[in-house]
Amino acid sequence: MQKGDNNTNMNRKEKKSGPRLWLELFLTFFKIGLFTFGGGYAMIPLIQRETVVRKKWVSEDDIVEIIAIAESTPGPISVNASTFIGTRTAGFFGALFATLGLVLPSFGIIFGLTFVLDAFGELQPVRYAFIGVRAGVLALVLKAFVSMLKKCPRKAVSYGIALGAFILVAFAKINAVFVLLGSALLGLAHYLIERKILDKKEDE
């Protein structure tokens, strides 16, 4: 495991190591996976409390950085954060056990629920319940859209990419993978050109 040179003494305190630390990582992230509903952003406060305040695996500054990176790498934010904290704390096996712990509660609960759904899904009251639930989910996703839109940078290019992605996926039925790749390239090109113009202005 590589430790940054500028890391303070956070990794040097006397601590458990090896399998006992792996087990502790596993149990901590198991708890985080078990007690957070709604995934992603809902998990961040609990991750912070458990790993910074209680276990002191990472520092207050580090966790802010870790979450920023978890947001800007592919995959679920909570999985990214658990892998990151795991590897920082105890290397590869730390990452493995932390991630396994996070995922296992979901896996078990959903696996069980699938059979419940298969057994009772056709019952009249369950069918009625889901008619209502679909409308409720529509409201939840609409809210997610509004909050994401508020976080979107207020620039013409950003709104253009958002609108373009929407039209291509919703109406032209283009695969979302291609739309994401295209948007990434567009964002990169725009960013680099903008920087170049700014640098030139500074030179003058």
Add this chain to the structure above:
Amino acid sequence: MIYLELFLTFFKIGLFTFGGGYAMLPLVTEEVLSHGWLSGELLVDFVAIAESTPGPFAINLATFVGTEVGGIFGAICSTIGAVLPSFIIILIVAKVYGAFQKSKAVRGVMSGLKPASVGLIASAVLTIGQSALFATGITVATFQTPALYISLGIFAVTAVMVFKKVHPIIVIVISALLGIAFGYIFAL
């Protein structure tokens, strides 16, 4: 080979998930429908279940689709597939994260991906709207039955709750109760 297909599909979904759970819905819908694994309605029903059970949304979805399609081994393959891209990428980034954070390329790419995920969520709103309100298609008959108006009513009530920051689980429970009540009253 169904297990390999589940693994690869969810690997792809995990690799292209940006901006949280809902942004991946268009990709999941596309993959699941094109493989003929689930119906669109079942997927929306499951979004509600994923929202009311603990754990990351993407993992819940992967486990659910995997179980439906290939039992326990299907669930294992799809869940590992969904987690693996994150795991590998973070192991690498954790070693070079100083450079990662300062990288102009990363910033540029993110400046494109963030708004794109807004567009993807908008597309999810449309898909879910269709199966919540027009599950039987958009015909004249749809507008003459009470089902559409009941759904619109429940949507209006839950939308007010959601924007007043009521907890999602409470929103789901109330929408389910309203569905049961109106379902029996109007014998849908």
